[in-house]
Amino acid sequence: MITNLISSARARAQRALRNVFCATFASSLFALGRVHRARRRILARNVVTSIYFHNPNKRLFEKCVRWLKSNGYRFLSVLEVIEIVQGRMSPPPGAVWLTFDDGFRRLLDAVVPIARKHHVPITIFIPSGIIEGDGLFPWLAPTRSRLAAGPGHTFPREAMTVTELREIAQYPEISIGSHTVTHAITTGLSSGELRSELAVSKQQLESWIGQPVVSFAYPVGQVDGREIPLLKESGYLIAVTTEASLLCADVDPFLVPRFHVGDEIPFIEAVCNMVGIWRSAIEPLQYGRLLRRGRNALGGVLPSAHRQKTHREASVQADRLHQ
Numbered sequence: 001m002i003t004n005l006i007s008s009a010r011a012r013a014q015r016a017l018r019n020v021f022c023a024t025f026a027s028s029l030f031a032l033g034r035v036h037r038a039r040r041r042i043l044a045r046n047v048v049t050s051i052y053f054h055n056p057n058k059r060l061f062e063k064c065v066r067w068l069k070s071n072g073y074r075f076l077s078v079l080e081v082i083e084i085v086q087g088r089m090s091p092p093p094g095a096v097w098l099t100f101d102d103g104f105r106r107l108l109d110a111v112v113p114i115a116r117k118h119h120v121p122i123t124i125f126i127p128s129g130i131i132e133g134d135g136l137f138p139w140l141a142p143t144r145s146r147l148a149a150g151p152g153h154t155f156p157r158e159a160m161t162v163t164e165l166r167e168i169a170q171y172p173e174i175s176i177g178s179h180t181v182t183h184a185i186t187t188g189l190s191s192g193e194l195r196s197e198l199a200v201s202k203q204q205l206e207s208w209i210g211q212p213v214v215s216f217a218y219p220v221g222q223v224d225g226r227e228i229p230l231l232k233e234s235g236y237l238i239a240v241t242t243e244a245s246l247l248c249a250d251v252d253p254f255l256v257p258r259f260h261v262g263d264e265i266p267f268i269e270a271v272c273n274m275v276g277i278w279r280s281a282i283e284p285l286q287y288g289r290l291l292r293r294g295r296n297a298l299g300g301v302l303p304s305a306h307r308q309k310t311h312r313e314a315s316v317q318a319d320r321l322h323q
């Protein structure tokens with residue numbers, strides 16, 4: 001019990017330290033005019049800013065929506081983005097598409113009401129088997145075991161239920177996409193498993209919500225190219241990665257990039273993410289003395305160079321396979 005208290009106090013302290021550092025760094029990017037210039041460049045080009053969240057708090061999400069609205073952005077639905085990636089529509093100035101991976105239950109209070117209030121279309125990518133099952137995300141198991149109160153202890157669901165999903169899918173602002181059945185990383189699957197993860201999740205989601213499911217998000221953003229013909233075969237029209245760049249008109253519809261906004265980060269850092277300057281600005285610091293010393297204390301603030309490299313290589317391979 002005492003160990004649990006110490007470890008959660010340490011995690012809170014790390015988070016607070018990380019946020020102070022990142023807010024200060026983000027403020028310096030504002031002061032140097034980098035945010036303003038990046039936003040101006042985006043608004044002058046025919047591009048879509050595509051953004052993904054996981055489980056943001058309500059305050060952060062609403063501030064992001066208000067900032068985008070008051071800074072000249074225009075929110076697109078997944079169907080409009082499909083029109084763009086298929087070459088039938090040009091992106092309007094300041095086009096932005098908001099997406100959410102995993103289907104956390106907190107979205108029901110923190111995101112869905114805000115999207116409805118501001119008439120903002122959003123797309124939520126759901127791992128259907130987790131929603132249908134106990135609602136616990138496998139990758140959060142280490143956290144749960146650290147916090148376990150003893151044998152027989154049960155944890156509340158982390159994902160929304162099928163009933164909740166069915167209800168929110170009826171709102172005009174909400175679109176549902178697939179995120180496989182089990183949140184399997186598709187690059188590690190056999191062809192049979194891959195085909196099943198893509199097709200079964202689509203069928204399950206469609207049977208629950210009574211609408212076509214045409215969008216897909218690769219779990220953890222990993223893709224090796226074998227997915228693309230199978231996604232097409234299953235009837236998907238668009239798939240999103242975690243490659244941090246703007247969506248240009250000549251993008252492959254099955255390799256659509258997105259910028260990430262973290263769950264509990266300072267708002268000023270979220271703005272740097274949304275205009276696409278955060279990763280390139282902070283990455284060089286990864287190798288600096290300050291962060292060599294403070295990396296542990298900063299608790300994962302920095303993008304993982306290894307993961308990005310792997311993803312880029314996978315995208316190149318996907319391109320090759322796709323040609």
Ligand SMILES: [Zn+2]
Pocket residue numbers: 101102179183219220
């Ligand atoms: Zn995910």
